Amino acid sequence: MFRILVSDPISEQGLAALYAAENMQIDIKMGLKEEELCAVIGEYDALLVRSQTKVTAKVLESAKRLRVIGRAGVGVDNIDVETATRCGIVVINAPDGNTISTAEHTFAMMMAMARKIPQADASLRRGEWDRKSFVGVELNNKILGILGLGRIGTEVAKRAMAFGMRVLAYDPFLTESRAESLGVRKATVDEIVTQADFITVHTPLTKETKHLLSEREFEMMKQGVRILNCARGGIIKESALIEALKSGKVAGAALDVYEEEPLAAEHPLRDFQNVVLTPHLGASTKEAQINVAIDVADEVAKFLRNEPFKNAVNLPSLPAERMQQVQPFLTLGEKLGKLAAQLLKGNVSKLQITYGGEVATYEVGPITRTILKGFLAYHHGDEVNYVNAPFIAEQNGIIVNETKTSKAKVFTNMITLEVESNGETKTVTGTLYNGFGPRIVQINGYTVDAAPEGQMLITLHEDIPGIIGRIGTILGNDGVNIATMQVGRREAGGTALMVMGVDARVSGQALNEIARMEPIHSVYLVEL
Ligand SMILES: NC(=O)c1ccc[n+]([C@@H]2O[C@H](COP(=O)([O-])OP(=O)(O)OC[C@H]3O[C@@H](n4cnc5c(N)ncnc54)[C@H](O)[C@@H]3O)[C@@H](O)[C@H]2O)c1
Numbered sequence: 439m440f441r442i443l444v445s446d447p448i449s450e451q452g453l454a455a456l457y458a459a460e461n462m463q464i465d466i467k468m469g470l471k472e473e474e475l476c477a478v479i480g481e482y483d484a485l486l487v488r489s490q491t492k493v494t495a496k497v498l499e500s501a502k503r504l505r506v507i508g509r510a511g512v513g514v515d516n517i518d519v520e521t522a523t524r525c526g527i528v529v530i531n532a533p534d535g536n537t538i539s540t541a542e543h544t545f546a547m548m549m550a551m552a553r554k555i556p557q558a559d560a561s562l563r564r565g566e567w568d569r570k571s572f573v574g575v576e577l578n579n580k581i582l583g584i585l586g587l588g589r590i591g592t593e594v595a596k597r598a599m600a601f602g603m604r605v606l607a608y609d610p611f612l613t614e615s616r617a618e619s620l621g622v623r624k625a626t627v628d629e630i631v632t633q634a635d636f637i638t639v640h641t642p643l644t645k646e647t648k649h650l651l652s653e654r655e656f657e658m659m660k661q662g663v664r665i666l667n668c669a670r671g672g673i674i675k676e677s678a679l680i681e682a683l684k685s686g687k688v689a690g691a692a693l694d695v696y697e698e699e700p701l702a703a704e705h706p707l708r709d710f711q712n713v714v715l716t717p718h719l720g721a722s723t724k725e726a727q728i729n730v731a732i733d734v735a736d737e738v739a740k741f742l743r744n745e746p747f748k749n750a751v752n753l754p755s756l757p758a759e760r761m762q763q764v765q766p767f768l769t770l771g772e773k774l775g776k777l778a779a780q781l782l783k784g785n786v787s788k789l790q791i792t793y794g795g796e797v798a799t800y801e802v803g804p805i806t807r808t809i810l811k812g813f814l815a816y817h818h819g820d821e822v823n824y825v826n827a828p829f830i831a832e833q834n835g836i837i838v839n840e841t842k843t844s845k846a847k848v849f850t851n852m853i854t855l856e857v858e859s860n861g862e863t864k865t866v867t868g869t870l871y872n873g874f875g876p877r878i879v880q881i882n883g884y885t886v887d888a889a890p891e892g893q894m895l896i897t898l899h900e901d902i903p904g905i906i907g908r909i910g911t912i913l914g915n916d917g918v919n920i921a922t923m924q925v926g927r928r929e930a931g932g933t934a935l936m937v938m939g940v941d942a943r944v945s946g947q948a949l950n951e952i953a954r955m956e957p958i959h960s961v962y963l964v965e966l
């Protein structure tokens with residue numbers, strides 16, 4: 439039974455699939471303070487939040503059973519993603535469900551600000567009939583500067599163009615051809631701040647975007663510029679905006695998000711007549727809330743059931759068809775990692791992974807992760823998973839290199855893992871035979887053909903008559919049945935490598951007996 443904690447208001451309709459699932463138990467506990475969340479989180483496999491719950495390092499350190507955090511929305515700045523990654527907890531968001539609602543809210547805010555609608559409405563409610571104080575400006579022919587042309591920024595741009603605005607956009611990933619196809623002009627931040635009549639931000643809040651619009655940028659802006667923020671508080675430096683509002687440089691602002699939420703009752707932004715404020719309502723529509731809840735519930739359920747999911751924030755995300763290409767190689771990768779780990783002793787300094795043949799044309803990041811997981815879990819146990827494996831490798835000073843080549847010897851696909859430890863290198867190579875699954879095809883340069891499964895006895899020995907029979911006798915006396923056997927050698931009479939699949943665990947005594955045989959150079963008991 440998976441236990442799921444919902445700690446923020448998330449649409450019940452969206453969670454219906456989780457309620458219906460037999461093996462999921464959902465508890466709703468809202469408004470928990472950090473200490474209260476720490477006290478209960480240890481009982482849960484999954485946590486579902488919106489933006490109110492702060493998933494801090496302290497919460498995560500108490501979350502011994504937690505495997506996944508689902509964020510019903512886009513921004514994950516209320517979650518300590520770095521610590522979650524370190525703890526091996528997947529963070530999943532629902533990036534698509536509230537795009538339109540937030541773009542529409544931004545547009546509603548822009549129009550409300552341009553035509554002073556909230557102020558006129560408040561005046562009428564006070565019993566006045568004042569037509570002079572509420573003269574607005576048109577959007578038509580104005581320049582809108584958009585910082586961040588992702589999902590929401592793009593939808594805002596489309597709406598702005600329908601209103602006759604000219605759009606300048608800056609996004610580090612905006613290409614000329616995409617700008618052209620959207621009908622916007624690609625610009626720098628400085629061009630936008632100096633030329634725009636309206637400026638709206640649609641980036642996440644990151645180290646780079648924090649105070650993207652600060653004193654310097656306000657200084658450069660046109661007199662009478664209007665500013666919008668329906669993304670995250672802190673992208674625009676509030677104190678600089680307040681100064682620019684006071685000086686009259688900024689003629690109006692429309693804000694949905696703040697550096698500190700909820701906005702303090704005495705906050706100076708509440709005093710400006712030309713500022714329109716909403717309490718983080720961008721995603722607050724019936725449609726968006728159902729959409730994000732459905733999306734996140736579906737993804738979290740898939741994750742818990744070990745089914746493919748797509749919106750992980752702390753994992754490389756691949757489109758479904760590209761994930762399908764690499765999926766069959768994930769088991770092979772993990773087995774190669776596990777095998778290499780058991781062939782080595784001592785501190786590992788470098789893992790070199792070479793993808794050859796068709797697999798080299800795929801996005802191999804997920805395979806590399808499973809190789810690392812298989813390799814590191816042998817030494818670090820269950821604490822290593824697909825999420826934190828690269829982090830744990832880095833923490834242990836292991837250099838991980840990926841290379842790709844079109845060559846794969848006689849195979850269609852080939853993955854080679856080369857591990858360096860104390861000046862010694864071990865190499866294992868695997869392939870995926872159509873219909874036969876993963877195979878180990880080379881160990882330290884010796885060609886074999888072994889299914890990486892169960893217990894395996896691997897020996898490096900002198901290629902002389904009688905060796906294999908003697909090993910067979912020792913195993914027979916130990917009550918161990920031999921299931922499969924493969925021998926690879928470079929030349930007759932040199933050294934040979936034998937891989938034996940065995941049906942039961944070989945005892946320490948039998949293993950020592952084999953190791954003591956004169957022609958045996960090394961023996962490994964491997965479990966895959
Ligand atoms: N007010 C709300 O209720 C609400 C609702 C949804 C989303 N949001 C916020 O809106 C943000 C944007 O959402 P989205 O779905 O469009 O995300 P997105 O990831 O699709 O788009 C963000 C864009 O910002 C760009 N970017 C990153 N750094 C940048 C920089 N330094 N300068 C310019 N652009 C930069 C990225 O390249 C990306 O294209 C979210 O991060 C979230 O914080 C707020």
Ligand SMILES: O=C(O)CC[C@@H](O)C(=O)O
Nearest residue numbers: 488489511512513721722
């Ligand atoms: O949960 C909300 O309403 C806010 C959502 C929004 O800020 C987001 O980042 O998706």
